[in-house]
Amino acid sequence: MEIEKIKENLIREKENLEKQIKYYQSEDPFLTEDRDMTSTLDDDITENEGHDRITAAKNELVAQLGKLNNALERVYQGTYGICTKCGTQISEERLSVMPTAQLCMDCEKSN
Ligand SMILES: [Zn+2]
Incomplete structure (x- = not known):
């Protein structure tokens, strides 16, 4: 088992995840700067649903990222x-x- 290769894979995977998380963050209607303050109730409901769905997907990715960081940490410590x-x-x-x-x-x- 080549530890260098594993490390590369983990880092690549990590960058991938970080990109996806950023993407979700930019898609979150609650976080977009041009949020329409005069939105109707219908808009709010759609925004809420979008927010919940994005948050769930994002949390999943963040949890995965945590595992990856942990694995990388163990690579560096030689305990992987x-x-x-x-x-x-x-x-x-x-x-x-x-x-x-x-x-x-x-x-x-x-x-
Ligand atoms: Zn065991």
């Missing part, structure tokens, strides 16, 4: 790929499917 619970080396197969995995398969199951 080691189960944070039992200290076992997590299988490469598992890491290739889920690069941000913090637990080995056994711990994940009993978690």
Whole structure:
């Protein structure tokens, strides 16, 4: 397992996520600067719905970003790929499917 490659992938993924989060932020009707103050009630309802939907999607991305940052942190500390619970080396197969995995398969199951 090449740690440099993993690091690259994690960083690329991170930049990707950050871009998406920024996009969602710019799409959020609550945050746009040209928000129409004289909007009708119908407009407000649409804005609320848009806001909720965007917030949910954004929160999902932010949670993912947190996991990525955590994985990167462990790459830098040299503890990447080691189960944070039992200290076992997590299988490469598992890491290739889920690069941000913090637990080995056994711990994940009993978690
Ligand atoms: Zn474990």
